[in-house]
Amino acid sequence: MTDVRDVEISASHVESFDPASDESVMRFAVHDRADVERVVAQARQAGVWWREQGFAGRKKHLLRWASWMASHRTEIIELLHRENGKPKADATIELLMTLEHLSWAARNAHRVLRDRRSLPGLLLANYTATTSFLPFGVVGVIGPWNYPMYTPSGSVALALAAGNTVVFKPSEYTPAVGDWYVKAFAAANPEAPAGVLSIVHGFGETGAALAESQVDKIAFTGSTATGKKVMAVAARNLTPVVMECGGKDAALVAADGDIRAAADAIAWGSMANSGQTCVGIERVYVERSVRDRFIAELRAALSNVAPGSDARATYGPMTMPAQIGVVREHVEDALRRGGTAVIGGVDSIGDRYISPIVILDPPEDCLAVQEETFGPTLTVTTVADMDEAVRLANGVAYGLGGAVFSRRRGRELAARLDAGVVSVNSVVGFAGIPSLPLGGTGASGFGRIHGPEGLREFSVTKSIAHQRFPIPGLRLLSFRRSAAVTALLPRIVAFRHSRRH
Ligand code: NDP
Numbered sequence: 001m002t003d004v005r006d007v008e009i010s011a012s013h014v015e016s017f018d019p020a021s022d023e024s025v026m027r028f029a030v031h032d033r034a035d036v037e038r039v040v041a042q043a044r045q046a047g048v049w050w051r052e053q054g055f056a057g058r059k060k061h062l063l064r065w066a067s068w069m070a071s072h073r074t075e076i077i078e079l080l081h082r083e084n085g086k087p088k089a090d091a092t093i094e095l096l097m098t099l100e101h102l103s104w105a106a107r108n109a110h111r112v113l114r115d116r117r118s119l120p121g122l123l124l125a126n127y128t129a130t131t132s133f134l135p136f137g138v139v140g141v142i143g144p145w146n147y148p149m150y151t152p153s154g155s156v157a158l159a160l161a162a163g164n165t166v167v168f169k170p171s172e173y174t175p176a177v178g179d180w181y182v183k184a185f186a187a188a189n190p191e192a193p194a195g196v197l198s199i200v201h202g203f204g205e206t207g208a209a210l211a212e213s214q215v216d217k218i219a220f221t222g223s224t225a226t227g228k229k230v231m232a233v234a235a236r237n238l239t240p241v242v243m244e245c246g247g248k249d250a251a252l253v254a255a256d257g258d259i260r261a262a263a264d265a266i267a268w269g270s271m272a273n274s275g276q277t278c279v280g281i282e283r284v285y286v287e288r289s290v291r292d293r294f295i296a297e298l299r300a301a302l303s304n305v306a307p308g309s310d311a312r313a314t315y316g317p318m319t320m321p322a323q324i325g326v327v328r329e330h331v332e333d334a335l336r337r338g339g340t341a342v343i344g345g346v347d348s349i350g351d352r353y354i355s356p357i358v359i360l361d362p363p364e365d366c367l368a369v370q371e372e373t374f375g376p377t378l379t380v381t382t383v384a385d386m387d388e389a390v391r392l393a394n395g396v397a398y399g400l401g402g403a404v405f406s407r408r409r410g411r412e413l414a415a416r417l418d419a420g421v422v423s424v425n426s427v428v429g430f431a432g433i434p435s436l437p438l439g440g441t442g443a444s445g446f447g448r449i450h451g452p453e454g455l456r457e458f459s460v461t462k463s464i465a466h467q468r469f470p471i472p473g474l475r476l477l478s479f480r481r482s483a484a485v486t487a488l489l490p491r492i493v494a495f496r497h498s499r500r501h
Contacts, residue, residue, distance in 0.1 A: 013028065014175055016083050019320075031202050036209040037214070043166070043198055044214070055113070058163065062161060072184065077091040080095070087315065097431065100432070105157045108452070115132050117130055133455075133459035135459065136459070138215045139159040139217045146277060148178060151221050154449040158449060158455050165196050168182060218241045221245075222245065242448070247372065249282060252393060258425070262297075279428050281403060284381065298358060330366075331368065339368070357377040369396070390413060394418040399444050402419040403428075437454055
């Protein structure tokens with residue numbers, strides 16, 4: 001299929017298109033390397049003002065921004081629908097989640113990031129020990145198109161709340177949503193100098209220019225392959241990075257789980273947003289004794305689920321046309337190698353929309369089980385017990401999220417999944433709880449956004465040891481240490497640490 005967007009974009013402009021109709025949404029001039037440097041320099045200047053606001057001032061500005069976006073919700077819901085393709089109800093949920101996290105960050109930054117005093121210990125009892133969490137300076141945020149506001153906002157809002165200024169590079173597929181989000185901050189805070197939150201538009205080169213610029217930290221959300229490129233570029237300046245990359249999340253369905261509720265949640269978790277969700281469910285491991293019941297319930301849960309762009313559609317078109325080829329490759333590979341299509345099949349893949357596809361018992365080494373499919377597809381694998389389910393679920397390179405359905409063993413099984421975030425008896429619940437950190441392991445990346453860890457991710461930890469008064473005769477950290485103190489040292493070692501445990 002020809003990707004009209006790839007044909008019509010020019011090097012000097014980035015233009016987005018409605019994935020349901022190919023109509024142009026908006027067009028922006030591309031920022032080249034010099035532009036990016038200018039925007040970063042302006043962000044650095046604005047940082048002086050932003051830091052002066054302190055936690056209370058920043059909270060006020062961030063909450064004003066949230067309330068401006070809430071008051072102008074119809075604009076952004078319409079734009080999310082047009083540019084990304086998702087139904088308006090899903091766009092509304094995306095806005096709500098964005099605002100929940102933003103408001104949590106604004107309200108909790110002071111509590112999480114204020115100075116901490118700790119006990120100095122016996123040896124340096126004449127000191128006070130203080131840990132501070134200071135802003136890095138300018139944070140560069142590179143975001144994807146699947147949740148074009150919620151996902152980058154998990155970095156943008158937390159970085160701002162922690163006192164950084166931010167330069168945001170949205171995906172070339174959703175520049176208008178990114179632009180609206182950034183302009184909303186200025187509209188809500190007209191007294192703020194330019195540069196507290198800025199945007200740079202363009203393609204991969206603009207993202208690479210941002211990663212290589214003078215920013216003090218990079219927050220990347222996107223595919224694992226691009227994440228590696230961003231890290232390599234950031235390494236040139238030793239710029240620290242937080243990597244939120246792809247996933248291949250598994251749901252475990254135990255015999256003691258609520259099978260109907262599991263099927264209902266997994267139907268949504270796998271197909272919503274056309275399956276283009278980093279923490280969407282792509283694999284299920286279900287115990288043999290409840291397998292057929294699960295499939296029947298899944299069929300029922302998906303019976304009225306259909307893609308489209310009208311008000312009745314449960315999810316939209318594929319946002320990025322090139323992804324349709326990936327979905328086809330994964331489905332064909334799984335079916336050719338022994339999987340059985342129990343819902344939909346290759347014919348469900350259109351040139352814009354993909355209807356739900358569920359494949360039963362494909363081999364574990366097929367693409368649909370090992371690689372991120374990012375489409376409305378699901379593999380269901382029958383297992384003898386939950387030990388086998390955990391082993392197979394952990395047998396992929398990714399470690400982003402997961403789900404467990406079990407009445408008695410939910411927490412235990414969740415703990416055994418190699419994943420950064422897990423929901424028990426639901427899917428994706430962790431993404432809607434602002435106090436819970438979010439991030440992955442392995443090929444899904446490292447570092448955390450959201451929650452207290454997310455605020456600290458955008459802070460430099462600084463420790464200050466303050467000698468309040470000298471202890472007469474006990475100069476430990478000095479060439480003028482007395483012979484008596486030196487002689488005492490081995491006895492202190494023995495006294496403090498030789499006790500048998
Ligand atoms: P990509 O990796 O293709 O792109 C992500 C961003 O990186 C885009 O803004 C892109 O710009 C930019 N970019 C591309 N090349 C470079 C480069 N060389 N240097 C710097 N930046 C570059 O991801 P997608 O946009 O396709 O997003 C989907 C992926 O994101 C999926 O893998 C999904 O799982 C993951 N994701 C992870 C989440 C998480 O929290 N872990 C959340 C949401 C999505 P451009 O678009 O202009 O090419």
